[in-house]
Amino acid sequence: MKKNIIKIHKNHKIAISCYTMQILFTTLLFVNNCFERFNFFQTKNSEYFECVIAIIIFVINIGSVFVIKCLCDARKEEEEMKLNLLKYQHIEEENRIYLRHRHDMKNHLLIIFKLIQEKEYDRLEEYLLLYQKNIANSIIHIETGMKELDILFYSKVNKARENDIQVEMKCSSRIHCSKQAVLDLISILSNILDNALDACKTVEADKEKSIKICMEENAIDYRFIVSNTFSDKMKVDKDKIFEVGFSTKGIKRGEGLYIVKKKVEKYEGNILVNINNHYFEIVIEIPKYALVGKYEKYRKVN
Missing domain, CATH: 1.10.287 (Helix Hairpins)
Structure with missing residues (x-):
């Protein structure tokens, strides 16, 4: 590089x-x-x-x-090269997690064997469920249909883990996007995820730090939903959040959401903000024809 x-x-x-x-x-x-x-x-x-x-x-x-x-x-x-570097970094991280679990497997087998010997089947079931949950939380599989998006989510998920932030991700659609629109889509989601990470970092130590990511589609639109917990001390004004310069992070740091709104509108999309149960949620809807190009045909994957 x-x-x-x-x-x-x-x-x-x-x-x-x-x-x-x-x-x-x-x-x-x-x-x-x-x-x-x-x-x-x-x-x-x-x-x-x-x-x-x-x-x-x-x-x-x-x-x-x-x-x-x-x-x-x-x-x-x-x-x-940057995209490949992010991909390799994620593979390295996943390999490190795999090797850690493999190293711990001997100890887990000893505990399982001991519980079986003592016929502690209830405790064994509880232990196995806990271990399964631990593995599920450690390894996350991301398949959006776009390599660039996969790498973006991999990097943000790893960054969240480093800050003890729980990430829940659901992708029920495969995204189709023209080369011209890829950079804008990456910019939109990167800004949203960075804001979610920053907000979670401010959450008090005794409270949950969590980010939820959902991607879905209907006949017309792709929908991207990102929600996160935030500190009780953070004051959010829904009417001003997309104005130029507005920020809860300090002076001259409030351009992100304004840029996001402009780029979403560029593709004839909508962006909504909801605040429910201590979760700050952003919903982005972008027409499929706008992402794939007004004169391109997209194929729906069954």
Whole structure:
């Protein structure tokens, strides 16, 4: 990734040099044409001079096209590397959890064997249920139909675990999204999840820290629902929450939800806020045709 960043910076410098030379020679050609009208500073071979300048400008333009293409390719490669890095980090985390459970398995088997020997079947059942619940909470499977979304949720779930925040996730649909809309959708959900994590971190130590994520669909819309617990000290004004600069996190940190609202509206969607039973809930509805592209057909997976 470091080499790719260096490559991007190098191409940026080349692009700036090309555009500087292009502006310089274009200005020179323009000034020469102005002087030609008044017969100032004109040589016998002025037409030849103009032809040379035009050829140089043309060559610089062709070079600029290739430089821009290299910049785009390098940027795509960088984004792909970032996505793969997140994926590998999650795989590493899942492997670490698996190895921990495997290491503990010997101890669990000894306890199970001892309970069977003593015919403590009620305690055995209780112990097995507790162990099963522990495994279910440790390993989470995410399958949204989009690799980018999977990686986003993996990273946010891991971050929540690091802060002792419980995560409950339900995905009853597979998301179909055009390449043009992927970045906006990632930005929308990333902002919402970051706000949920920040709110949970402020919850008092003796109270539950929890985030619930739900993705579903109907015939027309995709629905994304994120709810989280929050501190009793946090004051939330539903009427102002999407205004520019509004924040419960401090000065100059309130742009996130305003940007989310604008991007949701860009795709002709709706965003709603509910506060129930100490849970702050955001519901986002985006039409399917808007995410897949107004002129693309999407396929519903049964």
